[in-house]
Amino acid sequence: MVFDVTSRSISITRRLVTTVLALECVAILALILAVTVHEHHIELQAFDATLTGAAQALMGSVQDAEDVGDNVVLDLRSVHLGRDSIYRVEDEHGKVLGSSGSRDAITQLAGISAGFHQIKVQRKEYRFTVFHGTRFIDPGTPHGGVGHNITVIYGLPIGKVWSEVFEAIRFFVIATVLFMGITGVIMAVMIRKYLAPVYQLADEADRMTVLNWQFDAPESAKRTVELRPLARALEAALLRVQLSFEQQKRFTRDAAHELKTDVAIVKSSLQFLSMRKRTADEYSHGLLVSLDDFTRLESTVQKLLTLARLEQPVTEADATASFHCSMKEVVEEAVHQSTSYAQLKEIEIVTDLSGAADVLLDRRDALLLVSNILINALQHSQNKSKVSISLVQQSSGVVLVCKDWGEGISEEDRPFLFDAFYRGDASRSRKSGGTGLGLSICKAICVRVGGTIDIANHSEKGAVVTVVLPESKGIPVLK
Amino acid sequence: MRILLVEDEQRLAENIVGALRETGLAVDHAADGEDGSLMAEQGVYDAVVLDLMLPGKNGQDILADLRRKRLSTPVLILTAQEGKASIVELLNAGADDYLAKPFDLGELIARVKAVIRRGKGASDSRLSVADVEVDTIHQTVTRCGEPIDLSPTEYRILEYLIHRPRAIVPKRELLEHLYDFAWEHHSNVVEAHISNLRRKLNARGEEPLIATLRYRGYRLIGGVRRD
Numbered sequence: 001m002v003f004d005v006t007s008r009s010i011s012i013t014r015r016l017v018t019t020v021l022a023l024e025c026v027a028i029l030a031l032i033l034a035v036t037v038h039e040h041h042i043e044l045q046a047f048d049a050t051l052t053g054a055a056q057a058l059m060g061s062v063q064d065a066e067d068v069g070d071n072v073v074l075d076l077r078s079v080h081l082g083r084d085s086i087y088r089v090e091d092e093h094g095k096v097l098g099s100s101g102s103r104d105a106i107t108q109l110a111g112i113s114a115g116f117h118q119i120k121v122q123r124k125e126y127r128f129t130v131f132h133g134t135r136f137i138d139p140g141t142p143h144g145g146v147g148h149n150i151t152v153i154y155g156l157p158i159g160k161v162w163s164e165v166f167e168a169i170r171f172f173v174i175a176t177v178l179f180m181g182i183t184g185v186i187m188a189v190m191i192r193k194y195l196a197p198v199y200q201l202a203d204e205a206d207r208m209t210v211l212n213w214q215f216d217a218p219e220s221a222k223r224t225v226e227l228r229p230l231a232r233a234l235e236a237a238l239l240r241v242q243l244s245f246e247q248q249k250r251f252t253r254d255a256a257h258e259l260k261t262d263v264a265i266v267k268s269s270l271q272f273l274s275m276r277k278r279t280a281d282e283y284s285h286g287l288l289v290s291l292d293d294f295t296r297l298e299s300t301v302q303k304l305l306t307l308a309r310l311e312q313p314v315t316e317a318d319a320t321a322s323f324h325c326s327m328k329e330v331v332e333e334a335v336h337q338s339t340s341y342a343q344l345k346e347i348e349i350v351t352d353l354s355g356a357a358d359v360l361l362d363r364r365d366a367l368l369l370v371s372n373i374l375i376n377a378l379q380h381s382q383n384k385s386k387v388s389i390s391l392v393q394q395s396s397g398v399v400l401v402c403k404d405w406g407e408g409i410s411e412e413d414r415p416f417l418f419d420a421f422y423r424g425d426a427s428r429s430r431k432s433g434g435t436g437l438g439l440s441i442c443k444a445i446c447v448r449v450g451g452t453i454d455i456a457n458h459s460e461k462g463a464v465v466t467v468v469l470p471e472s473k474g475i476p477v478l479k
Numbered sequence: 480m481r482i483l484l485v486e487d488e489q490r491l492a493e494n495i496v497g498a499l500r501e502t503g504l505a506v507d508h509a510a511d512g513e514d515g516s517l518m519a520e521q522g523v524y525d526a527v528v529l530d531l532m533l534p535g536k537n538g539q540d541i542l543a544d545l546r547r548k549r550l551s552t553p554v555l556i557l558t559a560q561e562g563k564a565s566i567v568e569l570l571n572a573g574a575d576d577y578l579a580k581p582f583d584l585g586e587l588i589a590r591v592k593a594v595i596r597r598g599k600g601a602s603d604s605r606l607s608v609a610d611v612e613v614d615t616i617h618q619t620v621t622r623c624g625e626p627i628d629l630s631p632t633e634y635r636i637l638e639y640l641i642h643r644p645r646a647i648v649p650k651r652e653l654l655e656h657l658y659d660f661a662w663e664h665h666s667n668v669v670e671a672h673i674s675n676l677r678r679k680l681n682a683r684g685e686e687p688l689i690a691t692l693r694y695r696g697y698r699l700i701g702g703v704r705r706d
Contacts (some may be wrong), residue, residue, distance in 0.1 A: 089545075093688035253560075256559070257532070257559045257560065260559040260580045260581055261491065261559055261580060261581075262489055262577075262584060263580075263581040264490045264491055264559070264580040264581035265488065265490045265494070266581075267581045267582075267583075267584075268491060268495065268498070268581075268582075268584050269490070271494075271498070271583065271584035271585065272494045272497050272498050272584060275498060275501055275584070275585075276501065289490075292490075293490055345491050
């Protein structure tokens with residue numbers, strides 16, 4: 001498999017770093033905003049206090065005029081006013097006692113209520129305070145002096161507030177951005193470090209070759225919660241592949257062993273015959289024996305080829321051909337074929353074909369299946385016993401049950417019974433005949449059509465083979 | 480010389496036994512590992528031909544047990560297994576030779592003879608004592624260049640004795656190595672064969688080549704030339 005690196009590749013490291021950094025940025029921006037708002041509020045309060053103070057000072061500097069009447073004047077000698085300040089002080093008659101700055105702004109503010117107002121003056125934002133107060137002239141006189149209602153308007157450019165705010169948060173922003181940079185770098189390094197088990201797992205997996213299937217997930221991957229399922233799945237998958245590979249290897253080895261043995265027999269028979277001059281009788285006997293040996297070799301080859309054919313995956317053509325045959329006929333033919341062998345061992349074959357039905361199976365395969373099972377049962381039966389074979393129609397399919405009253409099977413052998421070349425007596429002795437391929441062929445036939453085969457012991461001592469085959473619903477139209 | 484064949488494949492065993500017997504060897508056959516192991520450990524065989532995949536007990540275990548019991552019987556392995564590793568292991572475990580199946584029957588016989596010879600300390604297939612020479616390949620005997628016509632049994636007695644010159648070979652040992660289980664045992668027949676053999680070898684009134692030591696056995700007299 002080739003990975004297309006050029007198409008969008010996704011890096012978990014990059015994604016993690018980007019996400020965390022983005023979130024950090026958002027958090028920092030929100031924080032800066034909050035701090036700015038807060039700082040602005042505080043600065044504004046301070047600003048307002050300054051305005052109020054200045055306005056009151058202006059109010060305080062309203063003095064009795066140096067004339068006969070009760071007029072007032074503004075004496076600014078002791079008042080310190082800020083640069084760029086705009087102010088106007090007037091009395092109840094609208095007489096301006098003193099002013100500075102833009103006249104327009106002041107006119108805008110004419111008749112406005114007391115409090116703070118923000119107005120743009122010559123493209124400059126100003127904040128004004130309007131202050132109404134009463135100033136008494138000559139309070140020591142008999143009439144209690146003369147009261148003047150004085151209005152003080154005082155304003156300063158608000159830009160100062162913002163510059164104060166920026167001044168206050170500047171250090172905070174720089175420090176935060178610096179910390180973010182440092183944590184970003186540390187995070188990138190740490191994430192790479194934390195992802196090391198992934199790379200180690202990949203390295204270990206990379207180490208495998210066709211010859212070396214050994215895969216041990218690294219300890220780091222096994223300890224990592226997120227990687228554990230992957231490591232386990234890899235190990236399990238490889239174990240399965242390895243098992244199947246081993247099985248293939250064993251099959252090849254066993255097949256080679258079997259064939260070599262058969263060839264060795266044929267070869268040695270002929271060589272033995274040709275070791276010296278023999279009589280015509282000896283030659284003809286030797287030829288017959290050699291022919292028998294050769295037949296056995298042929299049969300082994302035939303069985304291997306059958307197994308190879310059956311283990312091929314079902315092709316499109318096979319699927320559409322949809323074979324079908326009558327199990328009743330097949331069982332009857334298989335019984336008929338093995339009659340002579342059964343008679344030799346004086347074994348009675350009991351059949352119950354009441355539940356017979358058609359199955360989705362090639363007729364030759366079906367016959368091979370049934371006769372293999374039957375011969376197997378006969379071989380493992382004692383002389384003068386019986387073998388029963390029955391067909392039952394169930395919802396799961398057509399069930400073939402073949403029972404014998406022989407020695408049964410041992411639990412140790414049970415998992416291997418369908419393995420090619422496996423023989424029940426833990427040896428490769430051919431005394432009982434057969435190459436050990438019969439049951440493998442049976443299994444392959446069943447698996448191919450989606451059926452099952454199983455061997456167990458029944459309560460009356462002996463083995464029972466149960467085959468379930470898919471039922472055929474009617475005769476398919478041949479194309 | 481007596482050979483043990485341990486081979487579970489009946490037809491192959493029949494052919495090997497037949498071929499070895501036709502070359503004048505006494506052959507016993509064991510069809511499974513346990514029998515084979517018991518028979519091999521009797522120590523009466525001059526060579527063992529051992530299959531590896533056997534029911535009951537496999538060839539490797541039989542070989543290991545044989546060597547553990549300090550029996551130096553030469554062992555020739557028959558194997559259908561692939562791979563050099565197992566061959567190296569087998570040779571290291573005490574096997575003397577091996578043949579891969581399917582083998583050549585003639586080669587098997589030659590190798591069996593070679594391991595017997597080696598087992599008895601001889602490198603040449605021709606052995607001689609005094610002026611008697613025995614060719615173990617063609618199974619011919621000459622004295623002073625003159626061919627001597629011996630019966631198969633007589634030849635086998637001489638072949639066995641010539642491997643152990645000047646040693647006293649008890650009659651029981653001679654019997655053990657001459658006949659396999661398929662043979663009818665008649666101990667006095669050996670005496671008849673010995674006397675025939677002595678008569679045929681002792682030409683021109685020289686001292687007898689084979690001495691009979693009462694109750695002890697037989698001895699081949701004379702210096703051996705192995706060339």
